[in-house]
Amino acid sequence: MKKILLLLLIILSTVKAQIMTSENLYNNYEKYKTENLEHRRVSYLTVKELIENLKSKTIFEVEKIGESLNGREIHSVQFGEGEINVLLWSQMHGDESTATRALFDIFNFLSTDDEFNDVKKMISDKLSVYFIPMLNPDGAEKFTRRNELEIDLNRDAIRLQFPESIALKSMHDKLKPSFGFNLHDQSHRYSAGNNFKTASISFLAPPFNYEREINAVRSNTMKLILSMVKELEKFIPGHIGRYSDEFEPRAFGDNFIKWGTSSVLIETGGWKNDEGKSFLRKLNFIAILKGLESIALESYKNMNAADYEKIPENEKFHFDLLLRNLTAVYNSKKYTVDIGINRDEVPAENENYFFYESVIEDFGDLSIYYGIEEIDCTGLKLREGRTAEIENPESLTKTEINDFHKEGVTSLTSNTFTETFTHLPFNFRSRIENPKIAVDSNPEFVILKSGKVKYVCINGFLKDVESKSGTIKNGMFLR
């Protein structure tokens, strides 16, 4: 009997109400993670289906608030019946999907019956929260920043010409929200200050004029930001940045402040080895939920707005790959050089995802910079790659590919330039030529150790030919 009682007690205590600390959210996150949102390129249909599923949950009120230029639906999802209105919108820029994915995790959190019921009840009593996931579905479908007519919607807050912007503005006018969350992704190459640490999440309390004055609306935004920074610092210390506060009269964030809404800009950046941004999605989940809690409890009021300035500013000191201390030889003389390489994503038309197009961003003494990935090449020699002629590149075996790489072959010839990208680990050229190592050109070269090829670099990806480690994600057809 005693044993049964004890067991009952244990069971009861495990469902005991929990405080929604950020640690608890962090540790329980997997329970709320939405499936089908693994990849950053989220399709409109996936989002539409997920929104459709929310309609059956009584705690949400789903409403169609507009249609994109191409007729794709834009929805708002309401949670809570409180007096304070809060409006959140994500993916105004079509290729910035991290927060959209986090919002669906938040919907799961809010609709799960569990140990966090108390805090959810508190939030829903105090706040009426309106979420707009994927404000720019046409851009999202192509995974590009702008809308169907190539308009940056975040420069349409004054003219308000496009249906996506109009949907957002009419939600604002209807709700006159006290708080807003403007959810974006920024370059993964920003750092938090002049630092080797990437700005993995950056915040901005936008200004409402060129003088960047601070009124109560903006000051509350700063305090809300500080309340979220305090939580995120536990997981990514030193990786939180402050976005440039230059006034942009055409942007929504700046205008929301002007219109009386304390609107926070959250920009998700990069995290090493988290290309799919699943860790950063989790941090969005935590930041937004803690932000909502802070508004509901009014705990942001305890923060000191002056501390906002202490958040390190976003800086540009990072390359995707920095090769340090290579030896370049010219006319038998040796020189020490560093190579800074960036890889940009290009959405693939008939593919689900994207390809990479890389560039030598800088060359020379780059000792003041950092690499998200860095290799010290002291004692290693830089040399041009080679082009080889081959009949049928698609039929190359893994061993043959590796043998080519070992011989320093980085390009193959091809006369069929119908594509821009190839899944093969080579670039393609129209004739036999040695690829030039030059700023602004494709990073394609070899690195020698004691006269033998140690690495090949093709389209900015490095492969160690001895250990066969490192993946050349894709090559390019270069004219």
Ligand SMILES: [Zn+2]
């Ligand atoms: Zn953006």
